[in-house]
Amino acid sequence: MGNDLLQRRARLLGPNVPIFYDRPVEIVRGQGASLFDAHGQRYLDAYNNVAHCGHSHPRIVKAICEQAGVLNTHTRYLHEGILDYAEALLGKVSFPGQLLMTCTGSEANDVALRMAQAVTGKRGFIATDNTYHGNTTAVAHLSTRRPPIGGWPDHIRRVPAPDSLAPLGGSLAAQPEAFAAHVARAIDELEASGHGFAGFMLCPIFANEGMPGVAPGFLDPTVEVIRRAGGLILCDEVQPGFGRIGSNFWGHEWLGFTPDVVTMGKPMGNGHPVAGLVAQPQVMAAFREAFGYFNTFGGNPVSVVAAMEVLRVIEDEGLQENAAEVGAYLLGGLRELSHPLIADTRGLGLFLGIELARDGEPASAEAGRIVEAMRDRHVLMGRVGRAQHILKIRPPMVFSRSDADELIGKLTDCFEELPA
Structure with a gap:
């Protein structure tokens, strides 16, 4: 059966579709922290x-099914659901913010980049050289998995990621300042190139970099460099957010800095395709003025109830x-x-x-x-x-x-x- 499925995948989906394990698993059911295969x-x-x-999760499944049987449309009609969710989610954020909802974390990160462009009037971005922030063309340029056709664009700079085996600056103690120095150098390059510096996007626990043992305060020198240059800090919370790190609801709270934009994705709807971002009001205002953005499925009533029930389950359980x-x-x-x-x-x-x-x-x-x-x-x-x-x-x-x-x-x- 496994070989049959692999052959059908190749025939119907094309080559090189990612798959886990040398002997792939056919998963047909999930419950709690368990998955079950076809046998x-x-x-x-x-x-x-x-x-x-x-x-x-039975509560989340029930909420999705009930709302799907009543209404599912877009936010160009008035609906209280997205407003109720915004109030609940913004209550979990430590800075004044406003909500924009999308379907995927990739979309949320793409919007975050445009927000930084709208605020600064510039188009240059910085990320680490061992990161991943999504699949749209804009955010894929930040990632390092495969070079884009035609080569890496000139308005992106990648700085060496923090590392445990080979710390920047030669030691873990020297790494925060060394990382900030790389960011400062990248900012100077972007300004000299004519692109200018719009923002820095990062995961606050550096998850794809291997969660390399950074500690609260690690980013402080970098934050100072970015603020001095007038750029935005775009914080990708898809992996650490919603309480995963235990000590804090968000990774940036643990690391000890205040971002301009917080993006979120997969965990937000427990598998239902809902994502979004929270931006400081002045950032949201600049974006709404500069871009005519609308997302048909972002913030639809079914996605909103899924996301709301996730917040409630996190709290209740x-x-x-x-x-x-x-x-x-x-x-x-x-x-x-x-x-x-x-x-x-x-x-x-x-x-x-x-x-x-x-x-x-x-x-x-x-x-x-x-x-x-x-x-x-x-x-x-x-x-x-x-x-x-x-x-x-x-x-x-x-x-x-x-x-x-x-x-x-x-x-x-x-x-x-x-x-x-």
Whole structure:
């Protein structure tokens, strides 16, 4: 059956469609932190931040179905739903803001770039050299997975990402100032090129960079550089947001800075395609003046009730507190793992990573072996980092202590089988 599905995918969807694992899994059902394949085999999901409140959460499913049976249209008609949600979401943000809703995080990040252009009148952007912010043409230019046709555009600058194995400036202590110096240099280049500097986009825990062990205050020198240059800070909270890091609802709160725009995506609707951003009022006003933006499905009544129920479930079920408690428990267990290739184990709430290295160099192949071995033991996880050498553990927020015990036990077995 697996080969049949792969052949149909290639025939109907084309070549090189991404897929997990050497032996792909056909998933047909989800519940909580578990996924089930076509043979009824359960897998522990330690990867998905999409089903933020757990797969097939009954309250969220019920809210979507009920609203779909009443009304689903766009925001050019008046409707209280989006206003009620805006009030609830903005109450979770530490600065005065206004809401714009989209369907995907890519769209939200694309709009954030245009907001920075509208405020500054400039078009140059900065991101790290090991990041990912989405699939539109504009945000794909920030990413580093594959060069665009014709080469990288001249209005984008990439600065070296913070790193645990090889810290910028030669040490973890020197890294904040070294990172800021790279940003300052990129700003100068953009200004000299004639593009000017509009903004810097980042994930506040540097998730795709491998969550490289930065601490609160890390970005302070960079914030000073950006503010002095008149640019905007665009904060991509698709991965750390909505309580995932446990200590805070948003990653930027934990890191200790105030952005101009906060973007959000997948976890916002627990798998329903809803996303959006919160911008400071002066930023939103500049954008609305400069661009005639409308999104047919952004903020539709069904998406809004999905997003609203996610906020309620996070609160009612104490999922942020669960991320803090279970995340700390899981991190403690992971740090007890012993293997010569484990260079570092780190985590923020329910986002954790184990960095593998040999003689100070990334151990990418070995990380891949662990991921495949865990899949064979019915635990789903992934890899991240510049060399894909960091094991990524990012489960639904309903992950329990017993789930953590299962993961730790099976990961222990995998490392025991991994040659040093």
